[in-house]
Amino acid sequence: MHPSIRKRDTLCGVNHASVNGGGKVVTHLWGDLSSHEVEKGDITNPGTTRKNLLYKWRTIMTSSTAAATTPQTKSTTASFPPTFERGKDITPLISEFFQLKANETKDDFVNLHRYNFSLDSKRCRYGSTFLAIIVHSAPGNTQKRNLIRETFGSIGSYRNRNVTVVFMLAAVKQQRAQDSLQYESRRYDDIVQGNFPDSYKNLARKHIMAMHWFKYSCKAKYILKLDDDTFVNPYRIIDHILKTEPQGLTIECKVTQYPGVNRKKWSKWYTPESEYPFSVMPSFCLGFAYLTTPESWDAMYKVSETNRRMSMDDLYVSVVLAMKAGVQRTDFSNILVQCPRNKTFDYTEINQKAIVIDRGAHCGSIPFRHWRQIQYDNEHL
Incomplete structure (x- = not known):
């Protein structure tokens, strides 16, 4: 672990546990309660459910997201297809969830970009x-x-x-x-x-x-x-x-x-x-x-x-x-060729398409074996 990495704030989560084997379920919210604006009564009440807490969290996030966005990082939201959860489009909630709140610790790399390079390349530094x-x-x-x-x-x-x-x-x-x-x-x-x-x-x-x-x-x-x-x-x-x-x-x-x-x-x-x-x-x-x-x-x-x-x-x-x-x-x-399960490629197809998609890892290095023929056919036309 890089020495500059600090302990991260833990996001609020929900655990469920049965009590005394009686069938009742107690919901425990873990994380910093104050940072998530959740009252203690919400988690000590045996009737509280994960659904209730998630609903309250969503309400909190909806009201707090705007304050966390600074003018320098404000952006235009792309138009994305809807994502339905129980018939409701949750795309705005996904966007809100990932927005850092003002009191959350920023990641040294993803958020603060504190990258240093032990090894580097000058291959495309000069614009050609x-x-x-x-x-x-x-x-x-x-x-x-x-x-x-x-x-x-x-x-x-x-x-x-x-x-x-x-x-x-x-x-x-x-x-x-x-x-x-x-x-x-x-x-x-x-x-x-x-x-x-x-x-x-x-x-x-x-x-x-x-x-x-x-x-x-x-x-x-x-x-x-x-x-x-x-x-x-x-x-x-x-x-x-x-x-x-x-x-x-x-x-x-x-x-x-x-x-x-x-x-x-x-x-x-x-x-x-x-x-x-x-x-x-x-x-x-x-x-x-x-x-x-x-x-x-x-x-x-x-x-x-x-x-x-x-x-x-x-x-x-x-x-x-x-x-x-x-x-x-x-x-x-349209520019992908699917790796066949039998691992036998149609050379014509692999030379006509740009990228091999091998989702099941069926082919491994097999497509690379066609390289010499692909290279010859494209450089000796």
């Missing part, structure tokens, strides 16, 4: 880059990074548009692992390493770190954010950009809808009520890949200053920040 491919990677995924470098990360340019690949990592504990990353950085100059622990729960911090780094260290016309296990046909993605010319506050992504929220504590995707108290999720961008503009990243980076983070970074960025920043989402399923 058309497309910056920003890849979120884990420190131990050296083979995945090398596979990208050897395949779509190797083209340099297409149709006179320069392409740059940069990998986003965070801090490691072992010196041996750090030494290996330093060697990799010296060799390729494509590693950016932040100053917080690299973990799944810190993906939101890594996402905002990428925005921070891009804002101050990279000049590119477009951004393609990827996970390090995603295959891209760079020829088709550039063709797509030249055809559609995305402008302004926009994200192109695979928009999806989950039926509910994962409350299973053992799951990698567990989302506690303290992070997200609603029973349904809005539609959001799958985080494996999305195409966006510097204007969009800059706007979302700015509004992150006043919105509490969550570990589910794709929902946080493509809903919470996009909504607050006025960024519109567009589904780009």
